[in-house]
Structure formats: C-alpha cells, structure tokens
Amino acid sequence: MDPIPGAAPLAPRCAVVDLGSNSVRLVVYDGLGRNPVAVFNEKAVLRLGRGLQATGRLNEGGMEQAFTVMHRYHAVARAMRAAPIEVLATAAVRDASNGPAFVATLGERLPGMTIRVLSGAEEAEYSALGVLCGIPDAEGVLADIGGGSLELVRLAGGRHDAARTLGLGVIRLAERAGGDPERARAIVETELATVPWLASAEGRDLYLVGGAWRALARAHMAQLAYPLQMVHQYTIGRDEARELAAMIATAGRRALERQPGVPRRRIEDLPFAAAVLRRLLRVLSPRRVVFSASGLREGWYMRRLSAEVRAQDPLLAAAHHYAGWLGRDTAMPPALIDWTAPLFRGEAAEAARLRASACWMSDLGSRDHPEFRAEQAFLRVFRQPGIGLDHHARAFLALAVALRYEADPDTAFLRPARALLDVAGTHRAEVLGMALRLAYTLSAGTPELLTGATLRVEGNRLRLGLDPARGLFVGEGVLRRLDRLAQALGLEAVAEATGAGPAGL
Secondary structure: OOOOOOOOOOOOEEEEEEEOOOEEEEEEEEOOOOOOOEEEEEEEEOOOOOOHHHHOOOOHHHHHHHHHHHHHHHHHHHHOOEEEEEEEEOHHHHHOOOHHHHHHHHHHHOOOOEEEEOOHHHHHHHHHHHHHHHOOOOOEEEEEEOOOOEEEEEEEOOEEEEEEEEOOOHHHHHHHOOOOHHHHHHHHHHHHOOOHHHHHHOOOEEEEEOHHHHHHHHHHHHHHOOOOOOOOOEEEEHHHHHHHHHHHHHOOHHHHHHOOOOOHHHOOOHHHHHHHHHHHHHHHOOOEEEEEOOOHHHHHHHHOOOHHHHOOOHHHHHHHHHHHHHOOOOOHHHHHHHHHHHHHOOOOHHHHHHHHHHHHHOOOOOOOOHHHHHHHHHHHHHOOOOOOOOHHHHHHHHHHHHHHOOOOOOOHHHHHHHHHOOHHHHHHHHHHHHHHHHHHHHHOOOHHHHOOEEEEEEOOEEEEEEOHHHOOOOOHHHHHHHHHHHHHHOOEEEEEEOOOOEEEO
16 A cells, blocks of 8 residues: 555654563564654463473463464564564573573574573663663662562662562462462562662662552552552552552452452462562562553663663653644744743752643644643643653643643543642642643744743732734733733732833733
C-alpha cells in the first residue's frame, strides 16, 4: 500500500524481548527520545523457571510454549520494522543446565534476532538504568523481583553502584520454601544478611520493580479507591507498606481471591513477594516505598540513547514533545514561562520546573473540539505515558492545563487531580491555569502578541499593561479573566493601555 500523501515518515523502531523465569514480554519502542514510547506491548506467562530449584532445568512445557510465542514475537517485530530486535534472557535461562541448548535452538529458529543471556550483574545494571530513566534523582535501594531472582542495587546521586543478585524470585522462593510463606521469611532473612551494603541505605527510599510488586501496588490502590490507577511512581509510606505486606503475607488464597485489585494470575506469587518486602522493610526502614513500572526493558532502551539525550530531564522532555506534536508555536512556551514568572516570585526549583512544564503543555488542546478541549487536555496530561512524572506532577499539570482551557473549577473530571494535591499545590495550579488562560486570550497563542502585554504585581495590585499598537485592548473577556486571576491572588486588578491612562476595573 502506498503511503498517505504528506504523512510523516515512520520513526525508527527497536524491539526488546524480556525472557524471564515467569513470563516473556515483547515491547516495540518508537523513536529514540528521552521518554520511551511503546507502540506494542504483549506478554505471555510461560513459567520457564517452574521446577528449576529441584531439577536444575528449564520447564519442558514452558520451553515448548516459548518457541511458539517467540516465533510470533519475531514475526511481529519484523513486521513493525524494528531494528534491532534483541532478547534478554534472565535468571532461569542463565541458571538452568539446559539453558545453553534452549538458547541455541531459539537462535536457529529465529534468524536475525540477537539473544543475550544476562549475568546477574548485567540484569541489575539494566534494571537500575530503567528506574533512573523515570526517576533520575532516585536515592536508596532498587529491588527488582522476578520469577527466579531478586536484584538489589544501591542508587545514589543519579547513579548506581553496589549490586547483588539473590535467588529470591517468587517462583524460586516458593519452591525453596516448599510453598510455605513462613519458611520463606527465614530464607529471605538469611539471604539479605549476606548483602553488607544494605545498611548504608537505611532510611532512604525503596524502589520496587517487577510484576509481583506491581500487583501489590494495585491491591493497595484498590483498598484506598486511589484516584489514579497508574502503578508507575505510586508512592506509599513505610508504615503503609508494612501493613500491606503483612496483610498479603498472612491472607489465605481465598481471602486474596476476594481482595479487590489482586490479579488472579498473581495470587500464587503474592505471599512470597510480600515475604521479601517485609524483610526488606525491616532491614532498610525506608522513608518511602516507590513502585516503578520502568526496569530492565527501559534500561535496555536507555543504553541505546546518546549521552546528551540521557541527560535530559524526562518531565521537560515529555513537555517539549507535546509542544512540538500538538502545539501551534514552539516559541510560545518560553514566552509564557517569562510572562508568568512575576506571579511566582521566590519559587523553589521544583515548582519552577512544574510551571515550565505546564507552559510547554499549555497548547496541546488547540486541535481538539472546542466543547471538549478542557477535559481532553486534562486526561491527556493526567494519563500520559511519560515516565518522568510522579503522581503529584500529573495532578498539578493536568489541573493547570484544564483551567487554561477554562474548565469549570468544580467539574467532576477534575476531582482525581484535586484529591492528589494539597491546598498549596491546588492553589498554585489554579493560579497558573488562570494566568495561562489570560495569556492565550490576549495573544491568540502567538509570542509576538504576548510581547505587547505585561503582567506584574505592585503592592496589592495585579497590573496588566496592553499595547494597542499590537492589537491588544481591554475587552470584556480580558477584564473577566484578569479579575479572576487577581481574586485568586488576593489582589486588586488594574488594566491599562501602554502609554495611556489607567483603565481600572
């Protein structure tokens, strides 16, 4: 089929297959930007590592399924024109006596697909890079749990240093403990005692990667009726994590089946994941527990990026992407950043980063239907796939952008964001959204017109200056939006024509 006239060429794609002890997953990424964009993601549960503890061999049934699934993944990746296509095999394949033969057979059946059996150290490194991809300032310990192994990595200053691989994956731990979670606790305690550097990370954050951990997070979200059903960067306190782990570890199968949010395919694994978490919490006494949806696969992706791209702020990179994709003029956001600055004097660095990101995202609804712009823009920001956003940032940016499109402040679709913000964060997002709405009303989304408007705080007044020579005047819509912004700031609104007398409200 001929390409559509005028259509943009396809971005380069790459594909990675994560072949683990429990499952296998293919992810195809689009482009090579700072935030991985997955355009295809498919998983199959194989349980290759089932029985490995007793036999030392990969599960025969799992291998047969793997050949079928991997043939499909190879065909999908080639059809999507992904290059390279790489398979990363982890604990089960590297530890099994028949692992080399299995890999050799895969290689014969799937020509052109690179198969790498990662060492424990390499698996830990990839997982660490994946977490740092989304959380560049991570400080503490990463715990990546799979079916066969647990990777522990110390994170500090945006880097990873000490690492250790332990045989504490949920399948292997269950087999080592004879299916008894109480015996599993003792095994975990003994193994963690062999990692001396864990003590140096006490009181910092604990970052959890892996499907079993994500299932715990979903169960906790369901208990709380949490307003954003997104595991990535879901964060809970140490005591909350202890209560969650204790509840899962002591609940029977029937109780877990009745527990909202618990995936049925993970019920066998959860008590053993909880046993590992309880021991980690006791050893580390972390400040917070942060769940990460980015890990080994994103680490592989990060290794493909240039050093310059890796160094970018993932939040700002996502915001710039939106401006280029959906905005009308990429020169407008920097002008908005400067224009709104007088309203936020003395802001902290993180607050300035969020304000800048909101300015970059502020025009992403320009091509949506006018009746639905506010809600569409809100949902696009609140649920975006960018991995550099924690839940507070999502809520702040989504609320600010929705109000930029003059959403009713009390409308129902804004409630999830409001539930995630404190009073100060909500007020700041509201002020910024109102300021952006005023800016777009004046400028029609062009930096040239915005240069004819000045906004400043003088004492108890919010003063708006307009240059008639730029086509700006004090109309009803301008006065209404200026007045709302001034009220939110507790100030008196004054509008004036540049070079003329005041035109007070």
